[in-house]
Amino acid sequence: MGKLIDGVWHDVWYDTKSSGGAFKRSEAAFRNWITADGSAGPSGEGGFEAESGRYHLYVSYACPWAHRALIFRALKGLSDHITVSAVHPDMLSDGWHFGTDFDDATGDTLYGLPFMRDVYLKALPDMSGRVTVPVLWDKQRETIVSNESSEIIRMLNSAFDGITGNTDDYWPADQRGAIEEVNARIYDTLNNGVYKAGFATTQSAYDAAIHPLFDTLDWLEQRLSTSRYLMGDKQTEADWRLFTTLIRFDPVYHLHFKCNRARIIDYPNLWAYTRDLYQTKGVAETVKMDHIVRHYHYSHESINPHRILPINPVLDYLAPHGRDPMA
Numbered sequence: 252m253g254k255l256i257d258g259v260w261h262d263v264w265y266d267t268k269s270s271g272g273a274f275k276r277s278e279a280a281f282r283n284w285i286t287a288d289g290s291a292g293p294s295g296e297g298g299f300e301a302e303s304g305r306y307h308l309y310v311s312y313a314c315p316w317a318h319r320a321l322i323f324r325a326l327k328g329l330s331d332h333i334t335v336s337a338v339h340p341d342m343l344s345d346g347w348h349f350g351t352d353f354d355d356a357t358g359d360t361l362y363g364l365p366f367m368r369d370v371y372l373k374a375l376p377d378m379s380g381r382v383t384v385p386v387l388w389d390k391q392r393e394t395i396v397s398n399e400s401s402e403i404i405r406m407l408n409s410a411f412d413g414i415t416g417n418t419d420d421y422w423p424a425d426q427r428g429a430i431e432e433v434n435a436r437i438y439d440t441l442n443n444g445v446y447k448a449g450f451a452t453t454q455s456a457y458d459a460a461i462h463p464l465f466d467t468l469d470w471l472e473q474r475l476s477t478s479r480y481l482m483g484d485k486q487t488e489a490d491w492r493l494f495t496t497l498i499r500f501d502p503v504y505h506l507h508f509k510c511n512r513a514r515i516i517d518y519p520n521l522w523a524y525t526r527d528l529y530q531t532k533g534v535a536e537t538v539k540m541d542h543i544v545r546h547y548h549y550s551h552e553s554i555n556p557h558r559i560l561p562i563n564p565v566l567d568y569l570a571p572h573g574r575d576p577m578a
């Protein structure tokens with residue numbers, strides 16, 4: 252684990268001292284957009300036109316942010332159009348690496364580079380910042396389009412529709428305000444909230460994260476008692492942003508990040524909803540539980556110094572969810 256400073260790798264853990272023991276996630280550095288015609292998107296520069304075979308996703312199957320991108324690639328029928336490299340689940344002093352001695356760790360299938368930081372350095376030799384996944388890479392310009400998952404999923408949602416003919420819309424214009432509102436609470440208290448609880452280095456930082464986290468789970472349990480998905484009877488990006496945290500909750504966050512007031516299986520609606528999403532076509536293949544369990548328990552030495560992987564409950568994600576009649 253570390254970061255680049257002026258193109259040089261430094262092995263440093265997250266700094267929580269300057270923030271009273273609280274974990275603060277840094278901003279993504281590359282914010283361009285792929286668009287149907289190559290015009291500039293809401294941020295960054297233009298010139299990234301949607302084309303079959305031109306783009307590549309660097310992911311970790313363990314990472315909830317990268318998982319969003321993999322899910323949108325599957326939902327939007329982009330598997331034949333966007334290629335993927337998956338890192339090894341262990342993120343140690345060199346950061347993400349391309350070792351292949353783990354199932355489904357592909358190596359860097361584009362350039363054969365050893366570390367994820369080398370991909371960043373190929374785009375920007377004097378790069379400063381964290382080396383995160385996902386990364387959406389342009390093979391033509393040999394640079395990073397974006398390393399911000401919330402924006403990558405919005406590009407995948409629509410930019411390639413003319414190529415795939417898949418017009419399923421997870422970011423519908425008439426619901427954007429409401430989706431943003433739900434996203435904001437879920438991001439702060441859950442997606443990032445589990446990290447704030449898990450990486451806290453003071454009791455007060457943990458306390459400040461853990462109570463809002465379970466308040467949000469209680470709120471979601473209630474909301475999902477009358478509605479199949481967060482926004483009604485159709486899936487939106489809000490569901491998929493929530494899903495990647497829910498699927499990691501019982502196997503990882505409950506124990507490893509001390510989010511243990513309750514498990515997802517203790518909430519009937521949230522648990523059935525998680526299975527409903529899991530059983531959506533193409534999604535199960537994006538869930539690699541061996542990467543998820545291995546990454547967190549093996550990589551976070553300060554939390555789990557002996558790197559022992561827990562036995563974990565056996566969860567049946569394929570059990571009938573019974574939520575169809577709500578639609």
Ligand SMILES: N[C@@H](CCC(=O)N[C@@H](CS)C(=O)NCC(=O)O)C(=O)O
Nearest residue numbers: 279314315316381383384398399400
């Ligand atoms: N803003 C990014 C965050 C991605 C992120 O933090 N990924 C984690 C993996 S779960 C990572 O690569 N961390 C490495 C680091 O922080 O050094 C996004 O949502 O795309």
